[in-house]
Amino acid sequence: AQSVTQLGSHVSVSEGALVLLRCNYSSSVPPYLFWYVQYPNQGLQLLLKYTTGATLVKGINGFEAEFKKSETSFHLTKPSAHMSDAAEYFCAVTSLGANNLFFGTGTRLTVIP
Amino acid sequence: DVKVTQSSRYLVKRTGEKVFLECVQDMDHENMFWYRQDPGLGLRLIYFSYDVKMKEKGDIPEGYSVSREKKERFSLILESASTNQTSMYLCASSLRDRRWTEAFFGQGTRLTVV
Numbered sequence: 001a002q003s004v005t006q007l008g009s010h011v012s013v014s015e016g017a018l019v020l021l022r023c024n025y026s027s028s029v030p031p032y033l034f035w036y037v038q039y040p041n042q043g044l045q046l047l048l049k050y051t052t053g054a055t056l057v058k059g060i061n062g063f064e065a066e067f068k069k070s071e072t073s074f075h076l077t078k079p080s081a082h083m084s085d086a087a088e089y090f091c092a093v094t095s096l097g098a099n100n101l102f103f104g105t106g107t108r109l110t111v112i113p
Numbered sequence: 114d115v116k117v118t119q120s121s122r123y124l125v126k127r128t129g130e131k132v133f134l135e136c137v138q139d140m141d142h143e144n145m146f147w148y149r150q151d152p153g154l155g156l157r158l159i160y161f162s163y164d165v166k167m168k169e170k171g172d173i174p175e176g177y178s179v180s181r182e183k184k185e186r187f188s189l190i191l192e193s194a195s196t197n198q199t200s201m202y203l204c205a206s207s208l209r210d211r212r213w214t215e216a217f218f219g220q221g222t223r224l225t226v227v
Contacts, residue, residue: 009153032213032214036218041122041220041221041223042220042221043117043203043218043219043220043221044156044203044205044218045218046215046216046217049214051214090155090156092156094213094214098213099169100158100171100172100213101158101213101216103155103156103157104155105153105154105155106155
C-alpha cells in the first residue's frame with residue numbers, strides 16, 4: 001500500500017520568507033512523487049514530479065523538492081514566498097504499474113504581507 | 114495545452130435527484146478519472162476509465178456510476194443524490210502509458226445536495 005502524510009494542514013509565512021511544506025511517503029516499491037497546487041476555486045496544477053534520476057527536482061514558479069529515500073520524504077521548498085503562492089498544496093505518490101495516485105490531505109499556505 | 118473541461122463549476126441539486134457531471138478532454142487521452150475532494154481528506158479516486166466503455170472502481174465508488182461512450186467524454190452519475198455527496202468533484206485525464214505521471218485536471222465542479 002502507498003500513502004503520503006503532509007505535516008501541517010495550515011502553514012503561514014511572511015512574504016519573502018522561506019517556504020517549506022512537508023511530505024512523507026510510504027511505499028514498498030520505488031515511488032513516483034508529485035506536488036500539485038490548487039488555487040481557490042480551481043483544479044489541480046502540477047508543480048513538479050520525481051520519477052527517476054536526479055533527486056532534486058525543480059518545478060514551476062520557483063519551487064523545488066528533494067527526494068530523500070532514507071527519510072521517505074519529498075518536502076517542497078521555495079526560497080522566497082510571494083503573495084501569489086497562497087494556495088493549497090497536495091503531495092501525491094504512485095509507482096510503476098500502480099492502480100491509483102494517492103494524495104495527501106493538503107497544506108494550505110498563507111502568505112502574510 | 115491540454116484542456117480538461119468540466120461542464121459546470123457549481124451545481125445545486127435536491128436529495129434523490131439523478132445528477133450527471135460531465136467531463137471532456139481534447140488531447141485524445143486514453144485514461145480519464147473522477148476524484149472527489151473533501152477538506153481534511155484530500156482527493157479520493159471514485160472511478161477511472163482506460164478506454165471507451167471500460168471502467169474500474171477506485172477507492173470510493175459507492176453511490177456513483179460512470180459512463181464513457183466516447184473517448185473524449187467521461188461522465189460521473191449520482192443515481193440518487195444524497196447530502197453526503199456534497200463535495201468538489203475533479204476530473205482528470207492522461208495518456209495510456211502515463212496514467213498517473215502526467216495527469217491533467219479540470220477546474221472542478223462544486224456540487225451541493227440540499
